[in-house]
Amino acid sequence: MTDNAVRCEAGAARHRFALRIYWEDTDAGGIVYYANYLKFMERARTDLVQRAGVDQRRLLRDDGLMFPVKRCDIEYLRPACLEDEVIVETAVRKVGGASIDLAQDVLRQDELLTKAHVRLACIDRDGRPRRLPVQVKHAFAGMAGGEGSS
Amino acid sequence: MTDNAVRCEAGAARHRFALRIYWEDTDAGGIVYYANYLKFMERARTDLVQRAGVDQRRLLRDDGLMFPVKRCDIEYLRPACLEDEVIVETAVRKVGGASIDLAQDVLRQDELLTKAHVRLACIDRDGRPRRLPVQVKHAFAGMAGGEGSS
Amino acid sequence: MTDNAVRCEAGAARHRFALRIYWEDTDAGGIVYYANYLKFMERARTDLVQRAGVDQRRLLRDDGLMFPVKRCDIEYLRPACLEDEVIVETAVRKVGGASIDLAQDVLRQDELLTKAHVRLACIDRDGRPRRLPVQVKHAFAGMAGGEGSS
Amino acid sequence: MTDNAVRCEAGAARHRFALRIYWEDTDAGGIVYYANYLKFMERARTDLVQRAGVDQRRLLRDDGLMFPVKRCDIEYLRPACLEDEVIVETAVRKVGGASIDLAQDVLRQDELLTKAHVRLACIDRDGRPRRLPVQVKHAFAGMAGGEGSS
Numbered sequence: 395m396t397d398n399a400v401r402c403e404a405g406a407a408r409h410r411f412a413l414r415i416y417w418e419d420t421d422a423g424g425i426v427y428y429a430n431y432l433k434f435m436e437r438a439r440t441d442l443v444q445r446a447g448v449d450q451r452r453l454l455r456d457d458g459l460m461f462p463v464k465r466c467d468i469e470y471l472r473p474a475c476l477e478d479e480v481i482v483e484t485a486v487r488k489v490g491g492a493s494i495d496l497a498q499d500v501l502r503q504d505e506l507l508t509k510a511h512v513r514l515a516c517i518d519r520d521g522r523p524r525r526l527p528v529q530v531k532h533a534f535a536g537m538a539g540g541e542g543s544s
Numbered sequence: 545m546t547d548n549a550v551r552c553e554a555g556a557a558r559h560r561f562a563l564r565i566y567w568e569d570t571d572a573g574g575i576v577y578y579a580n581y582l583k584f585m586e587r588a589r590t591d592l593v594q595r596a597g598v599d600q601r602r603l604l605r606d607d608g609l610m611f612p613v614k615r616c617d618i619e620y621l622r623p624a625c626l627e628d629e630v631i632v633e634t635a636v637r638k639v640g641g642a643s644i645d646l647a648q649d650v651l652r653q654d655e656l657l658t659k660a661h662v663r664l665a666c667i668d669r670d671g672r673p674r675r676l677p678v679q680v681k682h683a684f685a686g687m688a689g690g691e692g693s694s
Numbered sequence: 695m696t697d698n699a700v701r702c703e704a705g706a707a708r709h710r711f712a713l714r715i716y717w718e719d720t721d722a723g724g725i726v727y728y729a730n731y732l733k734f735m736e737r738a739r740t741d742l743v744q745r746a747g748v749d750q751r752r753l754l755r756d757d758g759l760m761f762p763v764k765r766c767d768i769e770y771l772r773p774a775c776l777e778d779e780v781i782v783e784t785a786v787r788k789v790g791g792a793s794i795d796l797a798q799d800v801l802r803q804d805e806l807l808t809k810a811h812v813r814l815a816c817i818d819r820d821g822r823p824r825r826l827p828v829q830v831k832h833a834f835a836g837m838a839g840g841e842g843s844s
Numbered sequence: 845m846t847d848n849a850v851r852c853e854a855g856a857a858r859h860r861f862a863l864r865i866y867w868e869d870t871d872a873g874g875i876v877y878y879a880n881y882l883k884f885m886e887r888a889r890t891d892l893v894q895r896a897g898v899d900q901r902r903l904l905r906d907d908g909l910m911f912p913v914k915r916c917d918i919e920y921l922r923p924a925c926l927e928d929e930v931i932v933e934t935a936v937r938k939v940g941g942a943s944i945d946l947a948q949d950v951l952r953q954d955e956l957l958t959k960a961h962v963r964l965a966c967i968d969r970d971g972r973p974r975r976l977p978v979q980v981k982h983a984f985a986g987m988a989g990g991e992g993s994s
Contacts, residue, residue, distance in 0.1 A: 416890055417886055418883045418886060421570050421571065422626050422754070423567070423762070425572075425762075436868065437864075440867070463728045464769065465768065466770075467767040468765065468767075470765065470766075477890070477894070519724075566740055567740070568736065572904070573910045579886070582878060582882065590714075590716055612873070612878065612920060616920075617916075619914065620912060620915065620916075626751050627751050718877055721868065722867060722870035722871070
């Protein structure tokens, strides 16, 4: 994972979010249950928009807007285990008018565990596609300065 | 668990709901994660009110009513494991004006795994206590004919 | 959804697994949380191998074998909601020596909600790749050309 | 919540653990799903023993020891919502030879959301009761009279 370290040092725009693995995250195989990595990636996205000053709760309550995942392509390389500390690294690949493409990796120190491409959309309470609010767009576009490969 | 078999044969009012344990339910200890029994008990309650003709979805959408758990006292006796088929057995202990008391056991065949007492309330979208709708009250009261101890 | 209906009528080998949406599956957006569709797909895979006589629990305990997902590409088309009954439809795309490729759709009646491609591998307790046990291979291969409805 | 504030000021030994509410924690009622508070309480217990130098992972792997919840009595007073930051406050009530009794509250600032009593036991891989390892006993006993920093 020298690669990852280099990408960070080079200042490519990446959001890093740390979390710990608890019993609730594991399964009888002794490792993190595969669906739970999607929870970790969503926590990182929430943190990212929060830090950019976006209030998802208010957007939901006042404007009825939500930002559901439209597609998620995830590759599982190595498992995370109980009490591991992992990092979700998020890079913006593309910010469109009504969708956002992200690369989200989960790492344990410099070891890549999962690798995902995620597309978010914007919808209203009736599920109709809506243009992204400017603040949400900015939250992600502000990060898109890096080369964002993944 | 002869006791349980007898209670059933005697016609005491009990709702029985079967479910299977999947990987998602287990943890690295190789057994069902302790919080997940509360999910199983909630599935059984949903099934119970559905069978009584109550449409929780409509009550939420049209009347803003929900039936949250106000307290849950649960005892863990033996663990359920991957691929076990378990039964949630629900008995009504008391139907009040604004709350319902249930006894909910989880069993694997005739073996008692967990034992819980659950109190449900009725609230509106603002969290204010409301009287139970008649149909919900009837759904549970219809069951309360048995002696229902547990 | 004519497409899907046609595929079924044409006798393509598909495993169908029904499940209900409970409160635990939903989120504050009022719809099923995106990670939970992966749980549904895993329940269907467990049901599929169980019906083929494979005992995952024994394989884990005696041989230390697990069948983790190596990749999952999922597209979210429409959301499932509280109390919906949905069907997970699984078709085998390819059975290799050490991996299995599946197509898994989640439908509400004839409406396609999510669409996924899933690759399973076989590993031992140390995470080393292993060849698929013959019985597991047969469980899936039997579907790849057969009529396989369930 | 003057009560709680007072207890803190009085220097009673309490472990405090902060966490944030994500979409995964909520349900279609717009609030945290009731089973998930048990996850929060377990995260706090893991943090508590970790800080005391106990390695649960090693105890599981080398000695086959686990510390399951034997009973949990939880009262739900007010709901937590999306993006809330909550605190799990843990106090030791009693450390016995083979079990530990805890009081675990979940608070949002000075507002008490849930209130629980939890009993932990020690078992081996076959589910047989075992005496608590000295280090685990000390982790909790150290709190029972200490000043409870976090």
